Amino acid sequence: MEKQSVVHRLRLKVKARRAVRRALPFVASLFLATPLAAPVTTTAARTQSTSATAPVKRALAKVMFAQGTRQVYNELKLSEKGLSFDVFEKAYTGYMNLRIQGKLNDQRQLLTVVDFNLPSTEKRLWVLDLEQKTVLFNTLVAHGHNSGENMATNFSNQNESNMSSLGFYVTDTEYYGKHGRSLKLDGVDQGYNDNARDRAVVMHGADYVSEDFIRQFGRLGRSLGCPALPMDQYAQIIDAVGGGTCLFLNGNSPDYQSQYLNTDLAASAFAAADLGESV
Known part of the structure; x- marks a missing residue:
């Protein structure tokens, strides 16, 4: 059962990464669609990039969690069990x-x-x-x-x-x-x-x-x-x-x-x- 558990976790990771790749263009576009008002210095650009990364990562994490939760629900066949x-x-x-x-x-x-x-x-x-x-x-x-x-x-x-x-x-x-x-x-x-x-x-x-x-x-x-x-x-x-x-x-x-x-x-x-x- 230990080997099955490891294989199952690896499969979940592959599916999660696929979800990230599918969601990344959409989520990133939300932040890239808004143009900068004026040129910025290298330091300011780095700060702005860092501040934009956090919301993207949070959005991606939510996508992964939602997909993972739904997957567990389906694997347990809980709809058939009334939950x-x-x-x-x-x-x-x-x-x-x-x-x-x-x-x-x-x-x-x-x-x-x-x-x-x-x-x-x-x-x-x-x-x-x-x-x-x-x-x-x-x-x-x-x-x-x-x-x-x-x-x-x-x-x-x-x-x-x-x-x-x-x-x-x-x-x-x-x-x-x-x-x-x-x-x-x-x-x-x-x-x-x-x-x-x-x-x-x-x-x-x-x-x-x-x-x-x-x-x-x-x-x-x-x-x-x-x-x-x-x-x-x-x-x-x-x-x-x-x-x-x-x-x-x-x-x-x-x-x-x-x-x-x-x-x-x-x-x-x-x-x-x-x-x-x-x-």
Whole structure:
């Protein structure tokens, strides 16, 4: 598998460089189309050239990152699995930025996405192996009791709110609590989910997360804010994602903002890695 991974990265680099060559004439023309107002000295010309290079490189990095994100999405066949590209793009951007900041386990290239824009009756959790380009799990997941009935529409970071909290999390260690085997989560979005530890927001199994429950009540049961999982899968999911991997809870909240959705930073790191340059 190591050789396949190396070959895959080399192929990505070739495709990225092709994208750069295709985009360069267009992007560069944006800066070359505007004539200089007057002759400039050699020093001024060098300064102007340097100042023009930075926007070109940023634009090229964005082209490469957009193409790379779409490629990963297509390779994982996520459209067939019900995960929209817009949600994946946000999750992947945050994943990249968390890796840049050293907040994730370098040995575990996993990304877990939950889309609370979907009803609880749909399989709205995906565990993605970004190295092997496979979907490890696609299953049901519950939201908080006060976040809504079948649809989660309200979110909170407050104690005893019994709501889900949106944003990026980093998984930690497991423990045995009132729900049995559970996985601790660290919320990294200040003001949105950084109170997860105090609220005991964790991954755990629950018997109200099942197709039988949906048939009986028309929706899943609800947690006190935890992303609760089906009893027949929660242990395997905890085994897979524990120990420093990325979890992203998406939802329809116009107030939500995150430093980890910085596309410029993620694109710069992505392009630098593919081209063998420093960030």
